[in-house]
Structure formats: C-alpha cells, structure tokens
Amino acid sequence: MPGSQEASEEPIIRYHAPIHEWDVSDRPREKFIEHGAGALSDAELIALIFGSGTSTKNGPISAVQLGQALGRTFGSLHDLSKRRLKELMRVVGVGPAKAVQLQAAFEIGRRVESQRAGGERIQVTCPEDVAAVYAPHMRDLEKEIFKVVLLNTANVIIGDYNASEGGLASSIVEPRAIFKKAILENAAAVICLHNHPSGNPEPSREDLKITRQLCEAGKLMGTPVHDHIIIAGDTYTSLAERNLLR
DSSP states (O other): OTTHHHHHOOOOOOTTOOGGGSOGGGOHHHHHHHHOGGGSOHHHHHHHHHOSOEEETTEEEOHHHHHHHHHHHHOSHHHHHTOOHHHHTTSTTOOHHHHHHHHHHHHHHHHHHHOOGGGOOOBOOSHHHHHHHHHHHHTTOSSOEEEEEEEOTTOBEEEEEEEEEOOSSOOOOOHHHHHHHHHHTTOSEEEEEEEOTTOOOSOOHHHHHHHHHHHHHHHHHTOOEEEEEEEETTEEEETTTTTOOO
C-alpha cells in the first residue's frame, strides 16, 4: 500500500551518535560560541571540560552523556565539586584522566573566587574579608585543617600555612607550632582559621580552649591573634565578633 513503508518505519534513535554528527545548534562548543556559557546545561559544560566521550563495554558514551550521568549520580555542580576522585570514577566511563580534569576545573573555580586580579596584595579589615579568601579552599575539606594567616602592620596578608591536620572531628594545635613561623616571617599579627567538615559553624569547647591559649601565647610573643574563624560550608563564625578571644 502507498505510504505503508513510511508508516511501518521507526525513527532512527541515535543514542550513541558522536557529537560531531549532531546538529550544529546542539553541539556544546558551537552553542557556547553562538550563545554564550549561560545557554549550556551543566552536562554540556562538563562535556566541554572532557573534550570527548569514551568507550565502555556497553558501547561508546558521548561527553554530554558522561556529564548527564554525573548529574544523575551526584546532583548539582556544587555537590559534584565535593566528590573525591574515587567517587567520580565509579560512574561508568569516567576514568582517572576525566576525574582529574573535572577536579582541576573545580579547583580553578575555587582559586578564581579567592584571588584578586593582578596578584594584588590582600588587606583584611574584617572577618568577611578573610572568609572570602580562604572559605573557597576550606569549606569542602573532609579533614579538619588548622591554618594560620600572617599579617603585617597594615593587616595585609603576607603568608599562610597549615599548622595541623586532624581527623573528621578535630585537629591538634600547639601554640609553639602556631607562632614559630609567624616569628620567623616577622608577622605583626595572625589570624587563625579551621574548618568544620560537619558543616556546624558553632565553636566547640575545645575550639574556645585553644583560642584562649593562643591569645595568651600571642600576647607573650608580641604577635597578637586578631581572630579565630571557623569555616563551615558556606558560612563562617568569627570568635572575635562574638567577643570570645579572651
């Protein structure tokens, strides 16, 4: 019958069509160039980072499909950014190279968020200034890190270092370790920071005890502690703002 062949034919389903065979308007790179980054989905942005898909035992997977699989597995880009390499590699098609590419892209984003243009020296005048610099690097850490920020007499950051690294619950801090490098670097003052992997911004009894010890040691050393800031996810707590340094 006329037209019966057309009626019986099924549409061609291109589950595994490589991106270069897609319509130009659907290709992530071309879409980015034509319409800008805002026109791309999360999966398409991830595809641009990967650059190409991969082959699996079930057949080829495009870069966009890999991005979609990561989104289904981990949710938002924010949630994805906190995943470890081994977790990313559990997604079919994501090997060590692509997992590293993705984590490198997220690290670039963190550094952009915390840095200033042209290597400008950063002067901190309030806890918010300090959190803006260090929270992007510390908020997603799985272990508790105690960091010391060194300041000159104008409260310009002249350096920083990790004084200790602990488990999920706490880190061990010794006043001698805190002030040794500060004195060697001729710091006029210090600001202490540590993160709470739990996401709870409230200081613990141990946090308050350590803070008091450090403030007393700072007085004796002539290197005062301006603040102790707790980074917890997207929030922070300043013990100076709460008048808890003494």
